[in-house]
Amino acid sequence: MAKTLPVPALGDTLERFMNATEPLTGAEDRDRTVGSVTDFSENAAPGLQEELTTFADAESGHGRSYLSAAWLDTYLDTREPLPLTTSVSFQLSGFDGNTGVLRCADFIHRAATIHLQEVRGETPVEVDPRGTTLDMDQWQILAGGIRHPLPNRDEIRCPAVSASGATIGMLVGGRLFSMPIAGGDGLPLPVGAIQNLLEQVIATSGGQARRETGHEPTDFTDLSYLGSETAAPLLAELLTEPHNAETYGELTEMVFVVHLLTHSEDDGERPPQEDTERLRNLAFEAGHAWTYKPITYELSLTTDWQAIHFEHSAADGATVRAAVARMQELQLPEPSSSISQESGKAKSAPRELTWTTTPEFRGRVAGHLEEYARRSAQYRVTSVFAPRAAMDGLGLRVSDDAVAQLLMTYAQVATYGSVRSVYESVDMREFQAGRTECLRPLTPQAVEFARALIAGDATLEQFGAVLDAHRDWVKACKRGAGIDRHLFGLRMMAERAGTGLEFFDNLGLQALSSDFLSTTSLGESQPINRYAFAPSLAHGLGIGYIKYDDGFEYVINYRADHAERVEEFAQNLVAAGEALGTWVGSIR
Numbered sequence: 060m061a062k063t064l065p066v067p068a069l070g071d072t073l074e075r076f077m078n079a080t081e082p083l084t085g086a087e088d089r090d091r092t093v094g095s096v097t098d099f100s101e102n103a104a105p106g107l108q109e110e111l112t113t114f115a116d117a118e119s120g121h122g123r124s125y126l127s128a129a130w131l132d133t134y135l136d137t138r139e140p141l142p143l144t145t146s147v148s149f150q151l152s153g154f155d156g157n158t159g160v161l162r163c164a165d166f167i168h169r170a171a172t173i174h175l176q177e178v179r180g181e182t183p184v185e186v187d188p189r190g191t192t193l194d195m196d197q198w199q200i201l202a203g204g205i206r207h208p209l210p211n212r213d214e215i216r217c218p219a220v221s222a223s224g225a226t227i228g229m230l231v232g233g234r235l236f237s238m239p240i241a242g243g244d245g246l247p248l249p250v251g252a253i254q255n256l257l258e259q260v261i262a263t264s265g266g267q268a269r270r271e272t273g274h275e276p277t278d279f280t281d282l283s284y285l286g287s288e289t290a291a292p293l294l295a296e297l298l299t300e301p302h303n304a305e306t307y308g309e310l311t312e313m314v315f316v317v318h319l320l321t322h323s324e325d326d327g328e329r330p331p332q333e334d335t336e337r338l339r340n341l342a343f344e345a346g347h348a349w350t351y352k353p354i355t356y357e358l359s360l361t362t363d364w365q366a367i368h369f370e371h372s373a374a375d376g377a378t379v380r381a382a383v384a385r386m387q388e389l390q391l392p393e394p395s396s397s398i399s400q401e402s403g404k405a406k407s408a409p410r411e412l413t414w415t416t417t418p419e420f421r422g423r424v425a426g427h428l429e430e431y432a433r434r435s436a437q438y439r440v441t442s443v444f445a446p447r448a449a450m451d452g453l454g455l456r457v458s459d460d461a462v463a464q465l466l467m468t469y470a471q472v473a474t475y476g477s478v479r480s481v482y483e484s485v486d487m488r489e490f491q492a493g494r495t496e497c498l499r500p501l502t503p504q505a506v507e508f509a510r511a512l513i514a515g516d517a518t519l520e521q522f523g524a525v526l527d528a529h530r531d532w533v534k535a536c537k538r539g540a541g542i543d544r545h546l547f548g549l550r551m552m553a554e555r556a557g558t559g560l561e562f563f564d565n566l567g568l569q570a571l572s573s574d575f576l577s578t579t580s581l582g583e584s585q586p587i588n589r590y591a592f593a594p595s596l597a598h599g600l601g602i603g604y605i606k607y608d609d610g611f612e613y614v615i616n617y618r619a620d621h622a623e624r625v626e627e628f629a630q631n632l633v634a635a636g637e638a639l640g641t642w643v644g645s646i647r
Contacts, residue, residue, distance in 0.1 A: 080567035103559025148342035153585035198375035228316035233278035254505030342591035383576035448640030461529035469635035479575030497543035
């Protein structure tokens with residue numbers, strides 16, 4: 060059983076908060092921040108800490124952490140389009156590199172095997188490399204369900220289907236087909252049966268969007284890209300029609316959806332796309348997913364492209380990575396085995412799901428979708444590879460993550476002459492109902508070393524201090540003593556009590572929580588090697604980074620209409636790797 064997420068010591072959090080804000084505030088703002096912390100710690104904070112501790116104990120008794128409900132609500136309260144706010148897209152690697160229907164069928168079988176384990180309640184408990192048992196709450200997204208848009212706060216609707224009746228959605232040419240994925244025993248259909256079903260879907264769709272008589276093609280997924288403020292009333296109106304309510308019920312029950320890219324949808328007559336462009340399209344362009352479904356896989360019939368569109372409300376990337384890794388590790392049964400024989404035939408043929416709408420309704424959706432297209436066109440994805448020097452022989456414990464973050468600190472200083480706040484996500488599933496914690500890698504030590512490296516007078520002692528400071532943050536987060544979630548909990552208590560709220564408006568906290576760089580990494584390049592997601596701030600950068608033996612790939616997401624000097628920042632990541640390598644060589 061996973062550990063209970065502790066409430067960190069108040070003094071430790073406030074001290075770490077002051078340290079984290081040091082590089083972000085000038086002398087005058089820092090004095091004000093110190094005064095705010097002092098006033099808070101001497102007055103409202105102790106009472107709020109006591110309230111939070113009591114609340115945490117009560118929530119733990121229900122299998123939750125003190126963050127669980129409120130953290131989920133921050134996602135469900137999002138009114139803007141999910142692809143432009145909280146959703147993530149992942150490019151997959153390490154699967155069969157062939158093309159065609161058989162490869163897609165193999166992938167779907169593997170995915171169905173892992174998803175159906177969750178539907179049957181048989182998902183093996185995840186254990187991390189250190190032997191720690193991880194909380195399994197997030198795996199529930201593999202059973203299907205949907206985030207349902209509502210006027211003020213969305214809700215999660217869980218599926219009720221049995222494994223033997225499980226279906227998936229096949230999205231082809233803007234049309235959605237319901238396709239059986241399990242036999243009567245609740246086990247996944249074998250690859251051959253899935254291949255036959257896929258061929259039926261492809262033949263029926265012809266890769267073309269279904270046309271309403273006398274009207275332009277309507278993509279099944281259009282409404283889901285509008286954001287809940289717009290989508291909620293439109294969906295409520297749509298579901299007053301019984302046919303549409305039935306369609307939506309089937310969509311809700313689907314275990315997952317697959318967006319199948321045909322030749323005309325993929326490259327067609329265009330020049331081949333770069334993977335970063337495909338990833339950008341999946342993340343931000345309309346038509347790739349019903350964005351309120353937890354997981355949509357995107358598979359190409361004509362290339363080796365495989366990716367995931369992920370709705371982030373109820374789970375985090377580490378769980379997705381673990382699930383995909385299990386898909387890769389599967390040893391598929393032989394066609395003659397008892398597993399495949401028992402579930403070898405689909406109980407029904409694929410069937411298209413449709414909406415019954417009026418021209419006036421479609422016109423309203425189309426108008427909103429045009430606005431979405433205008434906004435999403437500003438979101439860009441680029442990547443750059445920064446070299447990493449071998450650092451053995453320095454007499455230091457060198458963390459790859461600390462080095463990757465240090466290169467970003469260097470790039471900030473070199474590009475902008477100053478630094479702004481950096482967020483790094485840390486997996487917290489070793490705790491009950493754990494989600495993520497925020498590691499603050501922009502330490503005073505990292506900024507000092509970056510400036511010294513640029514000036515040409517960096518020392519080994521400074522570099523060691525960078526590594527120690529980063530390690531201290533990692534250890535704090537892993538024991539549940541990171542500051543961001545604790546401050547979130549204290550704010551929650553302050554809002555309930557109506558006291559101490561002025562602390563949360565202090566300039567230091569404002570600077571710290573304005574994440575110019577939103578960063579994340581899942582480690583090695585398999586089974587996920589690139590991520591695309593909207594930056595936290597319009598002028599900020601969302602960065603996913605992956606470690607390779609000789610360096611780091613940084614995938615940079617940004618808004619072209621707001622972000623400044625992105626290309627220069629990217630090139631300074633390369634320069635940072637080169638400068639660090641030169642420096643390491645000079646001190647050996």
